[in-house]
Amino acid sequence: MKFHVLTLFPEIPRAFFESSIMAKAVQKGIIAYDLVNIRDYAFDKHKTCDDNPYGGGAGMLMMPEPLNLALKSVRDKIGRKNWSGKNAKKKVIYVTPSGKPFTQKLAQELSQEDNLVLICGRYEGIDNRIIDTWVDEEISIGDYVLSSGEIAATVIIDAVYRLVDGVISSESLEEESYSDGLLEYPQYTRPEVFEGKGVPDVLLSGHHENIRKWRLKMRLAKTLRVRPDLVCEARKNGLLNAEAERMIEEITTQ
Ligand code: ADE
Numbered sequence: 298m299k300f301h302v303l304t305l306f307p308e309i310p311r312a313f314f315e316s317s318i319m320a321k322a323v324q325k326g327i328i329a330y331d332l333v334n335i336r337d338y339a340f341d342k343h344k345t346c347d348d349n350p351y352g353g354g355a356g357m358l359m360m361p362e363p364l365n366l367a368l369k370s371v372r373d374k375i376g377r378k379n380w381s382g383k384n385a386k387k388k389v390i391y392v393t394p395s396g397k398p399f400t401q402k403l404a405q406e407l408s409q410e411d412n413l414v415l416i417c418g419r420y421e422g423i424d425n426r427i428i429d430t431w432v433d434e435e436i437s438i439g440d441y442v443l444s445s446g447e448i449a450a451t452v453i454i455d456a457v458y459r460l461v462d463g464v465i466s467s468e469s470l471e472e473e474s475y476s477d478g479l480l481e482y483p484q485y486t487r488p489e490v491f492e493g494k495g496v497p498d499v500l501l502s503g504h505h506e507n508i509r510k511w512r513l514k515m516r517l518a519k520t521l522r523v524r525p526d527l528v529c530e531a532r533k534n535g536l537l538n539a540e541a542e543r544m545i546e547e548i549t550t551q
Pocket of ligand 1 (some may be wrong): 392393394436437438439440441442443444445446449450
């Protein structure tokens with residue numbers, strides 16, 4: 298999988314690509330990346346990339362020409378076959394607070410692509426003709442407004458690359474929050490007593506069945522407390538068996 302990030306501030310996503318598990322995935326050749334500085338495609342001597350919006354209004358917009366040229370350069374690098382051929386697996390994403398919500402399900406879908414092109418907006422956004430011409434998906438990472446698209450694009454890249462085969466073990470992915478619609482159970486490591494606080498007895502018992510039940514109950518209790526909407530969703534999707542429903546009954550009548 299290759300990420301192509303179009304940005305006015307490549308140093309922001311670069312720090313992520315050069316760190317930790319991502320750096321290892323890049324080294325192993327599982328993930329590749331290309332940071333495209335939109336300013337390199339500006340054509341006046343000041344390298345201007347923004348202008349006032351038609352119709353008036355506050356703030357500046359990113360001009361279409363530099364973005365258009367930057368996107369063409371990415372298309373040339375990927376090659377027509379991989380860009381729009383019958384078996385092409387590529388998506389052009391514009392990260393924007395007006396996009397559709399980013400979820401684990403969408404991250405799963407995007408992890409199946411071969412090339413992801415992410416456009417990072419600055420100022421008040423980008424000229425809409427770029428969206429009409431180039432963009433497959435507009436994605437928002439949440440109902441709040443960031444000052445730049447770089448952080449939002451990096452969030453999307455992080456959630457997606459770790460799902461690409463070979464980056465992280467499948468066992469770790471199966472157990473984590475959202476994989477089956479519930480939040481994670483609490484975890485503990487040594488020491489057994491930390492500042493007077495112990496570890497739940499069941500985790501020290503070595504009784505695997507009791508540990509499994511305790512963890513499921515903890516997941517249900519936490520999800521009911523902080524994200525009751527996810528419990529409804531899991532039920533709707535048939536992910537809660539009779540045991541889970543019994544535990545919910547216990548938790549809510551306690
Ligand atoms: N750019 C600014 N805010 C954003 C958000 N919430 N999601 C995606 N891109 C953004």
